[in-house]
Amino acid sequence: MAFEYEYARPALAVDCAVFGLDESLKVLLIERGLDPFKGSWALPGGFVEMDESLDEAARRELEEETSLNNVFLEQLYTFSEPDRDPRDRVISVGYFALVRLSDHRLQAATDANDARWFDVKKLPKLAFDHAKILQMAKERLQSKVRYQPIGFELLPKKFTLRQLQQLYEVVLERELDKRNFRKKILSMGILKELEEIESGVAHRAARLYRFNKTSYQQLTRQGFNFEI
Amino acid sequence: MAFEYEYARPALAVDCAVFGLDESLKVLLIERGLDPFKGSWALPGGFVEMDESLDEAARRELEEETSLNNVFLEQLYTFSEPDRDPRDRVISVGYFALVRLSDHRLQAATDANDARWFDVKKLPKLAFDHAKILQMAKERLQSKVRYQPIGFELLPKKFTLRQLQQLYEVVLERELDKRNFRKKILSMGILKELEEIESGVAHRAARLYRFNKTSYQQLTRQGFNFEI
DNA sequence: CCAAAAGTGTTCTCCATACACCCATGC
DNA sequence: GCATGGGTGTATGGAGAACACTTTTGG
Numbered sequence: 001m002a003f004e005y006e007y008a009r010p011a012l013a014v015d016c017a018v019f020g021l022d023e024s025l026k027v028l029l030i031e032r033g034l035d036p037f038k039g040s041w042a043l044p045g046g047f048v049e050m051d052e053s054l055d056e057a058a059r060r061e062l063e064e065e066t067s068l069n070n071v072f073l074e075q076l077y078t079f080s081e082p083d084r085d086p087r088d089r090v091i092s093v094g095y096f097a098l099v100r101l102s103d104h105r106l107q108a109a110t111d112a113n114d115a116r117w118f119d120v121k122k123l124p125k126l127a128f129d130h131a132k133i134l135q136m137a138k139e140r141l142q143s144k145v146r147y148q149p150i151g152f153e154l155l156p157k158k159f160t161l162r163q164l165q166q167l168y169e170v171v172l173e174r175e176l177d178k179r180n181f182r183k184k185i186l187s188m189g190i191l192k193e194l195e196e197i198e199s200g201v202a203h204r205a206a207r208l209y210r211f212n213k214t215s216y217q218q219l220t221r222q223g224f225n226f227e228i
Numbered sequence: 229m230a231f232e233y234e235y236a237r238p239a240l241a242v243d244c245a246v247f248g249l250d251e252s253l254k255v256l257l258i259e260r261g262l263d264p265f266k267g268s269w270a271l272p273g274g275f276v277e278m279d280e281s282l283d284e285a286a287r288r289e290l291e292e293e294t295s296l297n298n299v300f301l302e303q304l305y306t307f308s309e310p311d312r313d314p315r316d317r318v319i320s321v322g323y324f325a326l327v328r329l330s331d332h333r334l335q336a337a338t339d340a341n342d343a344r345w346f347d348v349k350k351l352p353k354l355a356f357d358h359a360k361i362l363q364m365a366k367e368r369l370q371s372k373v374r375y376q377p378i379g380f381e382l383l384p385k386k387f388t389l390r391q392l393q394q395l396y397e398v399v400l401e402r403e404l405d406k407r408n409f410r411k412k413i414l415s416m417g418i419l420k421e422l423e424e425i426e427s428g429v430a431h432r433a434a435r436l437y438r439f440n441k442t443s444y445q446q447l448t449r450q451g452f453n454f455e456i
Numbered sequence: 457c458c459a460a461a462a463g464t465g466t467t468c469t470c471c472a473t474a475c476a477c478c479c480a481t482g483c
Numbered sequence: 484g485c486a487t488g489g490g491t492g493t494a495t496g497g498a499g500a501a502c503a504c505t506t507t508t509g510g
Contacts (some may be wrong), residue, residue, distance in 0.1 A: 050317050076305045089278050202488090430510065432463085432507040434462060434463090
């Protein structure tokens with residue numbers, strides 16, 4: 001290594017706050033098998049390797065520990081308090097991720113690691129400073145979902161307007177007016193109305209929609225700003 | 229070290245994009261005295277020590293390299309491409325900072341290190357991936373200045389409404405209507421109108437104002453949201 | 457008295473909000 | 484035929500945008 005900097009280095013990790021949605025907002029936690037915090041619940045994550053970027057590390061750890069791949073993933077913040085890990089100096093880059101529970105529900109629950117979805121309002125005590133990371137991730141989700149169309153990452157590919165509205169109601173923790181919501185979201189022109197309707201409901205079936213990413217990108221280039 | 233994780237570790241650095249404002253938006257760069265990129269301009273920054281947080285490292289490096297202290301400083305993003313430093317694996321946590329040029333103008337320009345303010349629209353070629361860091365910092369500034377009252381960090385403590393308007397015009401790169409701007413900002417109730425007026429101008433002198441942080445915090449608690 | 461910027465009021469349009477009823481379907 | 488949610492229209496108020504003139508001061 002042709003490099004004069006030879007001081008001690010902190011270890012570097014990534015931790016992922018993975019959100020899913022059903023009736024409430026859920027987060028994926030794994031039970032730690034080793035000390036420190038053996039038996040506690042923690043965010044999935046692990047150490048960064050020398051030849052991978054942080055995004056790659058986050059995706060790799062997520063796949064290894066929870067079998068999730070191909071999820072929406074975004075860097076959140078880097079946590080660096082010197083005493084945040086009792087073993088050694090460990091700096092952790094927090095990520096937040098969104099997954100479709102409709103696609104991944106059973107898989108994660110039956111994984112070999114003990115991974116489980118928890119209601120974000122009924123969390124166990126978390127290892128390290130993971131409660132702080134999760135808190136920040138939740139705040140980021142709440143603000144970002146309002147000005148970027150990331151909420152669709154939490155819904156099935158085909159969804160009803162009611163499902164979409166409920167997504168915002170659950171994430172933002174407040175009720176929305178049905179008529180105004182529909183008017184607003186439809187007027188954006190970023191949804192593709194499908195021919196299909198939902199099935200298996202004991203009342204009038206709702207029309208299904210799909211997020212039209214192409215239209216969204218087109219509109220964005222023309223100065224459109226998504227906002228709920 | 230009672231710790232089973234003994235793999236190679238990336239080095240960890242911080243880099244700061246420091247903004248100032250006069251007629252245009254400025255950024256503070258330092259000339260590198262050592263390879264790699266000897267003679268190039270770069271963001272101030274350096275390696276993180278084992279007993280300090282990233283925020284502390286950023287403040288320490290800023291003080292060491294540019295004599296700036298007590299500035300508005302906020303973590304931006306962590307940059308981790310494996311080849312971003314040709315010497316070795318170095319991960320860098322980017323920060324963005326805002327300073328009052330009115331207080332710091334001469335100091336930084338005459339520092340022993342060769343530090344200079346550059347117009348963000350007339351930048352030299354930057355070392356490493358610092359152009360990317362700076363680009364992201366500028367975007368963050370442009371979006372954050374609209375929904376958080378951080379712009380005041382760039383102005384003198386006492387300022388005229390015109391100065392405040394120009395700040396937004398320069399940062400957002402678009403013109404604002406004078407009457408509407410004044411109406412809006414005054415109606416927020418976060419400025420304290422001073423008895424003083426500006427001096428040394430060859431026309432009617434404008435009233436001076438001060439940002440009232442206490443009022444802002446009070447209003448925020450009541451649900452107020454700053455927005456330009 | 458002139459140049460230069462400070463300071464102010466009104467109109468119009470559009471969008472967010474609030475709100476109530478009919479429609480389609482499964483059971 | 485009834486319960487359940489799907490789906491729609493309209494009136495109101497408030498805020499943003501557009502716009503022009505008077506006032507004050509220094510030179």
